[in-house]
Amino acid sequence: MRLRNLKNKDELVSNCTYLINNSLKNKWDEEFQNKNPIHLEIGMGKGDFIYNMALKYPNINFIGIEKYTGVVARAIKKHPQKLNNLRIMNIDAFNLEEYFGKEIEVIYLNFSDPWPKKRQAKRRLTSEVFLNIYDKIFKDTAIIKMKTDNIGLFASSIVSLSNYGYKFVDVNLDLASSDIPNVLTEYESKFREENIKINYFLAKK
Numbered sequence: 001m002r003l004r005n006l007k008n009k010d011e012l013v014s015n016c017t018y019l020i021n022n023s024l025k026n027k028w029d030e031e032f033q034n035k036n037p038i039h040l041e042i043g044m045g046k047g048d049f050i051y052n053m054a055l056k057y058p059n060i061n062f063i064g065i066e067k068y069t070g071v072v073a074r075a076i077k078k079h080p081q082k083l084n085n086l087r088i089m090n091i092d093a094f095n096l097e098e099y100f101g102k103e104i105e106v107i108y109l110n111f112s113d114p115w116p117k118k119r120q121a122k123r124r125l126t127s128e129v130f131l132n133i134y135d136k137i138f139k140d141t142a143i144i145k146m147k148t149d150n151i152g153l154f155a156s157s158i159v160s161l162s163n164y165g166y167k168f169v170d171v172n173l174d175l176a177s178s179d180i181p182n183v184l185t186e187y188e189s190k191f192r193e194e195n196i197k198i199n200y201f202l203a204k205k
């Protein structure tokens with residue numbers, strides 16, 4: 001995600017009341033003050049999806065993570081209001097184990113970076129490297145929901161999850177034309193305007 005530099009980026013991040021800086025591993029129920037399910041979006045970008053999911057589903061707790069501080073600052077600027085069931089973190093998915101115990105019920109991967117070259121395959125958020133990490137933070141049943149315009153990433157993710165023991169509950173090659181409940185991400189809104197079809201799956205293990 002390429003962005004112009006945001007001048008007050010550090011101020012936005014340090015003043016944000018729903019950004020978590022420290023590890024709340026095994027303490028997320030205390031943070032949310034309830035035992036509702038916790039869903040995690042990896043690579044939330046400017047936060048449109050996670051913020052609107054939190055508004056739409058008040059009985060689910062949502063956490064969005066994003067590795068770039070500049071992008072997190074944009075998300076905060078766009079969505080300044082604190083919601084009881086939403087927290088965000090400026091962390092890399094590679095370090096999820098430091099921040100979560102077995103507390104997560106669903107992981108969303110929305111328009112993840114495709115890393116198309118073979119030598120980059122391990123960096124894909126659906127590579128075995130990351131599936132191993134997700135195993136450590138899923139509560140019991142693992143659920144991954146993916147949306148992408150990129151058919152190469154979609155196909156390689158299906159192979160990777162399938163080899164890892166995931167079963168596919170739903171696979172769709174044109175999400176917009178389906179009746180699958182959906183909340184748009186920022187990228188998805190742009191793709192829709194250009195009539196680009198979105199691939200979707202829901203996989204369980």
Ligand SMILES: C[S@@+](CC[C@H](N)C(=O)[O-])C[C@H]1O[C@@H](n2cnc3c(N)ncnc32)[C@H](O)[C@@H]1O
Pocket residue numbers: 001042043044045046065066067068071091092093094110111112113185186187188
């Ligand atoms: C292509 S953008 C999509 C943003 C948003 N999900 C959407 O659909 O509008 C992918 C985002 O994932 C973030 N990202 C990529 N790898 C990540 C990682 N390992 N941990 C956290 N965020 C990551 C990128 O910085 C970028 O903001």
